[in-house]
Amino acid sequence: MDIADIQAYAYFFFTGFLVLVLYGYIYHLYSSERKGERDYEKYGDIALNDEVTDKPVETISEKEIEKKEA
Amino acid sequence: MENRPLEYDYSVAKLFMFTTIVLGIVGMLIGVILAFQLAFPSINLLLGEGLAEYTNFSRLRPLHTDAVIFGFTLSGVFATWYYIGQRVLKVSMAESGFLMFIGKLHFWLYVVGVAAVVVSLFMGITTSKEYAEFEWPIDIAIVIVWVLWGISVFGLIGIRRERSLYISIWYYIATFLGIAMLYLFNNMEVPTYFASGGIGAWYHSVSMYSGTNDALVQWWYGHNAVAFGFTVPIVAMIYYFLPKESGQAVYSYKLSLLSFWGLMFVYLWAGGHHLLFSTVPDWMQTMGSVFSVILILPSWGSAINMLLTMKGEWQQVASSPLIKFMVLASTFYMFSTLEGPIQAIKSVNALAHFTDWIVGHVHDGVLGWVGFMIMAALFHMAPRVFKRELYSKALMTTQFWIQTLGVVLYFTSMWIAGITQGMMWRAHDEFGNLAYSFIDTVTVLHPYYTIRAVGGLLYLIGFFMFAYNIYKTMSARPVEENELQSATPMAA
Numbered sequence: 001m002d003i004a005d006i007q008a009y010a011y012f013f014f015t016g017f018l019v020l021v022l023y024g025y026i027y028h029l030y031s032s033e034r035k036g037e038r039d040y041e042k043y044g045d046i047a048l049n050d051e052v053t054d055k056p057v058e059t060i061s062e063k064e065i066e067k068k069e070a
Numbered sequence: 071m072e073n074r075p076l077e078y079d080y081s082v083a084k085l086f087m088f089t090t091i092v093l094g095i096v097g098m099l100i101g102v103i104l105a106f107q108l109a110f111p112s113i114n115l116l117l118g119e120g121l122a123e124y125t126n127f128s129r130l131r132p133l134h135t136d137a138v139i140f141g142f143t144l145s146g147v148f149a150t151w152y153y154i155g156q157r158v159l160k161v162s163m164a165e166s167g168f169l170m171f172i173g174k175l176h177f178w179l180y181v182v183g184v185a186a187v188v189v190s191l192f193m194g195i196t197t198s199k200e201y202a203e204f205e206w207p208i209d210i211a212i213v214i215v216w217v218l219w220g221i222s223v224f225g226l227i228g229i230r231r232e233r234s235l236y237i238s239i240w241y242y243i244a245t246f247l248g249i250a251m252l253y254l255f256n257n258m259e260v261p262t263y264f265a266s267g268g269i270g271a272w273y274h275s276v277s278m279y280s281g282t283n284d285a286l287v288q289w290w291y292g293h294n295a296v297a298f299g300f301t302v303p304i305v306a307m308i309y310y311f312l313p314k315e316s317g318q319a320v321y322s323y324k325l326s327l328l329s330f331w332g333l334m335f336v337y338l339w340a341g342g343h344h345l346l347f348s349t350v351p352d353w354m355q356t357m358g359s360v361f362s363v364i365l366i367l368p369s370w371g372s373a374i375n376m377l378l379t380m381k382g383e384w385q386q387v388a389s390s391p392l393i394k395f396m397v398l399a400s401t402f403y404m405f406s407t408l409e410g411p412i413q414a415i416k417s418v419n420a421l422a423h424f425t426d427w428i429v430g431h432v433h434d435g436v437l438g439w440v441g442f443m444i445m446a447a448l449f450h451m452a453p454r455v456f457k458r459e460l461y462s463k464a465l466m467t468t469q470f471w472i473q474t475l476g477v478v479l480y481f482t483s484m485w486i487a488g489i490t491q492g493m494m495w496r497a498h499d500e501f502g503n504l505a506y507s508f509i510d511t512v513t514v515l516h517p518y519y520t521i522r523a524v525g526g527l528l529y530l531i532g533f534f535m536f537a538y539n540i541y542k543t544m545s546a547r548p549v550e551e552n553e554l555q556s557a558t559p560m561a562a
């Protein structure tokens with residue numbers, strides 16, 4: 001087997017691996033929403049309520065806000 | 071100073087809006103000249119024999135492509151970044167003197183880079199790699215400009231209030247990383263003057279790769295310049311502007327995440343479709359084709375997500391020209407991402423390659439999708455940036471129809487021309503003698519070239535209307551903050 005064959009096989013299996021990762025991701029998205037761990041759809045509101053004075057959909061962390069205000 | 075309420079600061083966005091319009095006019099004007107030159111060769115001597123060196127097709131073509139890609143499109147990407155970035159991260163550039171400084175430096179160095187490109191290409195200084203024509207000193211300047219943009223992007227993300235990065239931000243980050251990687255690898259070059267100890271011009275260079283390797287790297291770059299210049303950042307724009315303008319949150323946020331990773335995963339492998347039937351390994355060509363066909367899925371994933379965002383709100387398409395621009399843009403996106411995979415099928419490519427059909431494909435993508443979306447973005451931004459209503463809705467609607475007609479004339483004429491050309495090149499008699507000589511095709515194609523030029527001219531006229539509308543908006547009726555919530559205020 002020369003380098004070109006190795007490249008071709010590596011490419012093929014790497015692709016297969018990435019396909020699995022992608023399907024895993026789909027599964028992760030839907031299952032974490034079903035279990036109530038996360039609500040992805042609420043992030044759509046980030047674009048709609050985007051004044052600098054609007055309340056963030058998810059604040060970065062309470063501590064940091066306190067630091068800024070101090 | 072604590073008394074003044076915090077506001078977004080659009081000074082850098084404004085600067086880039088300006089270059090978007092100016093470089094759009096320059097690039098498209100040259101495009102129209104090119105199109106007329108192809109139909110009427112005497113226009114190569116536009117300014118007489120003496121200046122023919124500067125006005126001929128071959129000198130102007132890279133100026134067109136680079137002005138519209140790195141001028142118009144990139145400026146649009148930067149302008150929208152400096153607008154959307156602040157808003158979805160809920161942090162103002164006014165809060166950081168450092169980021170403000172970097173933003174302005176980014177703009178001015180960009181202008182210097184553009185000037186260097188224009189001058190050097192007019193002088194005929196080029197590396198002869200398509201979309202990567204710049205010689206090494208300019209490449210270095212471009213890398214610096216890019217790094218400055220990176221600092222802006224990650225700097226703003228670093229001081230954000232909104233914890234989650236909105237989907238558009240993901241696309242901007244991908245644009246930044248994608249182009250950085252592609253540009254660096256494709257422009258690895260040896261400055262001949264220094265390598266040879268003083269022979270030739272100091273700015274001249276040759277690629278570090280040669281033969282098939284050079285072609286492979288070039289089209290891995292060329293294809294993904296399309297991906298990360300004409301697709302990814304434009305998707306970033308539509309994911310923000312369409313929901314915001316229509317007041318409807320994106321139809322499915324999960325689908326947007328999925329399409330993002332799908333696009334990242336598939337795009338980088340599809341470049342092989344530019345090199346079908348060339349000397350690259352066969353398996354690579356086949357994979358290029360296969361990945362190109364799969365690429366429909368994530369592309370349509372985004373486009374359908376956009377159209378579904380309008381679900382139940384279709385009356386807005388009729389009533390708002392701004393929504394019209396964006397809905398047509400996503401439709402053209404679907405269109406060119408269906409056409410592309412078809413052209414990537416080997417047997418189709420055998421006919422289509424080297425013909426005008428490819429040029430048609432390019433321009434239904436760039437005029438219908440990229441151009442429309444960038445103009446829509448600026449139409450949405452202008453009232454917010456200048457705090458005034460859009461100057462004229464009627465002008466905008468007229469522009470929309472003129473340009474749509476222009477795009478349709480452009481791609482339909484190129485389809486007919488391309489397929490005719492392909493068929494004539496391959497036609498032969500029973501002994502294998504070619505049925506036509508090259509000049510036969512030129513004669514047959516002349517009417518279609520003329521139609522394309524007229525279509526392009528219409529698009530350019532529309533672009534002037536756009537520029538005028540934005541210009542007049544700067545002195546239109548001032549509006550209150552609450553009028554800018556979603557649908558853009560516009561005067562009849």
Ligand code: HEM
Pocket residue numbers: 200292296300301340343344345362363365366369403406407408409410411412413414415419422423424428431432435436439440
């Ligand atoms: C699913 C997505 C797409 C696929 C599979 C695809 C496929 C192709 C193919 C097969 C070619 C012709 C290569 C040749 O024979 O020379 C091509 C050329 C091109 N496409 Fe696409 N395309 C897609 C989307 C787009 C979009 C959305 C745009 C622009 C907005 C675009 C811009 C271009 C450009 C600029 C070229 C010409 C490159 C050159 O030869 O200089 N493509 N594409």
Ligand code: HEM
Pocket residue numbers: 097098099101102103104105108131134135138139142143428429432433436437440441522523525526527529530
């Ligand atoms: C006013 C409208 C425009 C006209 C009339 C026009 C015309 C042309 C012409 C005549 C060519 C050369 C085709 C050939 O060599 O056969 C060309 C190439 C090209 N144009 Fe345009 N253009 C326009 C707008 C744009 C815009 C807005 C973009 C991008 C944002 C763009 C991107 C390109 C690219 C990437 C190529 C190279 C295509 C290839 O190598 O296959 N054009 N254009």
